[in-house]
Amino acid sequence: MPPDTRLAExxxxxxxxxxxxxxxxxxxxxxxxxxxxxxxxxxxGALARIARLVAAAHDTGVQVVHAIAERRPDGRGASRNARLFRAAERLPVRQLTGSTAVRVAEPIPVSEDDLVLRRLHGLSPIAGTEADALLRNLGCRTLVVTGVSANVAVPNAVFDAVNLGYTVVVPADAIAGVPAEYTSAMVRHTLSLVATVTTTRAVLQGWARPRRTR
Structure with missing residues (x-):
């Protein structure tokens, strides 16, 4: 199948x-x-596809940003205004700053050129973080959103990015949530209204497409 010209642009x-x-x-x-x-x-297969996308981004010169949610051991600055946050405090594995839990998971490759964006509060990797300033300084116009979860953080990221004026692309097979059927329904009925929903393969094809010289 030939690459989608609009998506490639x-x-x-x-x-x-x-x-x-x-x-x-x-x-x-x-x-x-x-x-x-x-x-x-x-x-x-979402995690494996994310790894493929990151590797291709490294090869193509696309900037990669890893958004990490963490908390201080003393909990300072953490949100507690939702059931999700309070439940996280009781989990056997805690996302503590400096621990192995907040390192990028295998098999995703990490380059020294990647940026790691850490947050101590909230549901979104964009709202209330350095994300907008970093993206604008990088000259970003299109944000490709991958990861978890399709239940909370991914839709938050998509809506926040759209509200800030970015074009958002979501490779639907490179996000995950629970249950699986919820993820597909959320993509179809919600994210497709505000983002370009596509596949990992299409994104990879878009990055492989020769660019016009100016």
Missing amino acids: QLDPATTVLLTVECQRGVVGADSALPELAEAARAS
Whole structure:
């Protein structure tokens, strides 16, 4: 199948950033605090596809940003205004700053040129973080959103990015949530209204397409 020309234009490496959302060992790794979500990310192939996208971004010159959710051991600055946050405090694996739980999970490759965006609060890797300033300084116009979860952080990232004026591309097979059928329904009925929904293969084809010289 030939590459989608419009998508390829959106994915210009000079103005595109690839965002991985909470693809950290304590979330999608072997010792996850959320084993059902980790299993969904691996069994669906989403984690492997994210790794492929990151590797291709490195090869193509697309900037990669890894968004990590963590907390201080003393909990200072952490949100507690939702059931999700309070439940996280009781999980056997905690996403503590400096621990292995907040390292990018295998098999995702990490380059010295990647940026790691850490947050101590909230549901979104964009709202209330340095993300917007970093993306604008990088010349980003298109944000490719991948990762977990399709239940909370991914839709938050998509809506926040759209509200800030970025074009958002979502490779639907490179995100995961629970249950699996919820993820597909959320993509179809919600994210497709505000983002360009596509596949990992199409993104890879877009990055492989020769660019016009100016």
